[in-house]
Amino acid sequence: MKATIYSDNRNRDVPQTTRTRSRKIALAAGVLYLITFLSLPAFAFYAPVRDPNYLVGPGPDNAVIVGGILEIIVALACIGTAVALYPVIKRQGEGMALGFVGARILEAGTIFAGVVAFMTMVTLRQSGVGAEALITGRALLAMYDWFHLGQDLIPGVNAVLLGSLLYKSRLVPRILPLLGLIGAPLLVANVIVIMFGISGPLRTVTTLSVLPIAVWEFSLGVWLVVKGFNSTAITAEFDNMEPSR
Template identity: 50%
Template sequence: MTTITHPPAPAGTSPDVMRRTSLAAGILYLLTFVSIPTLAIFQPVRERAGFILGAGSDSGVLWGAFSEVVVALAGIGTAVVLYPVAKRVSETAALGFVTARVLEGALIISGVVSVLSVLTLRNDVAGTPGADEASLLTAGHTLAATYEWTFLLSQSLMPAFNALFLGFVMYRSGLVPRILPLLGLIGAPLLLAADSAIFFGVFDRTGPIALAALPIAVWEFSLGVYLTVKGFRPAAVAALASARSPR
């Protein structure tokens, strides 16, 4: 009598492991939305010249900076958690997603440093006798501009690349309903076009950028909710477990 044996599923593709992975990724994705109020919170730093001279409160800015650090770490966390799954679909896309997330996180923290530097100047320099107010205002404008550009390159530009890499993985594997990654794959070129127009001065960041970013925001939020509540689709998990690792 001949016994047919089937090779074991690759490590990390069992239903329990995949559910823990999807839950962790979903929660981290939802955490990346905690900084939504940041633009309003940072408005005094970005638009009020007198902020660096002592006008206004520090507490809101500190909480905004803290929330952006959380976003940076949570974003990197999504890539780290999903990498073992994504690489079974496409190693290139998986590495691209990790790289884009790490770069996004680094740029976000760079922007936070510029905002915290404004607080340091207003608390340690602005109130001292003989402080040069004109120089402080120039420094404040410079640091505010640094934040504006790092925001454009991090939380506006990088999500488009994230959507292209992870959207490809999720669409190809069917781990989530394909309508979700399709939103990201459609929204990515729209956001890239809008960011490029801002970069070259075609229009201001307060213009159509919000509409261009909407499909990516819906994609990321819906992915976070789906992974947290339902997890990866069982049929896709089974297919992934039986498939050979891509080269």
């Protein structure tokens, strides 16, 4: 009799433990998502590198180095969001969850590659190269831009994978993943326009199309920090995991 009561109480305590753990996961993932927005000031710090004569010009390199550090933090945060969310989203679809982790790692890889390109320019500049190195500088700048194009494309893939899982599970309000699912094809269209060098009104329209993805990621980060996952959805997941008696 006592053993039965203990067992029943223990089973009732498990959902609360599950919700507590999911809240910690949501908080960690949300904070990491917000950290990824450090990429915005990083681009401002990179402004000196855009000067065609950067390699042979005067001035300190501190701003570019700070930009590189910020992007490294962003890359690590990208991986962190996927690692943090994986234990929860894998219950909705392990294949898509693994795909999301892989895409996030790939996105981080493109960021690291871009940082290497700019830090190489800093090294060349500090070594006192001559005008003959300007061609190398332009090549490294082009390399960064192409890797950055990958950073523009992969968030669309992330939005489809993670957005689908969150929309299906209702772990967060459906309007949030819906923003990502709407923004994904728009983001791909923007990348295609850039790749083919299209300019004019179409370029302006597609540039604005990146906003839904930005709003999706920022609002998801804020929601996870402030509210966490839907407790009803978490409890339903736990009930589905319990063996039938």
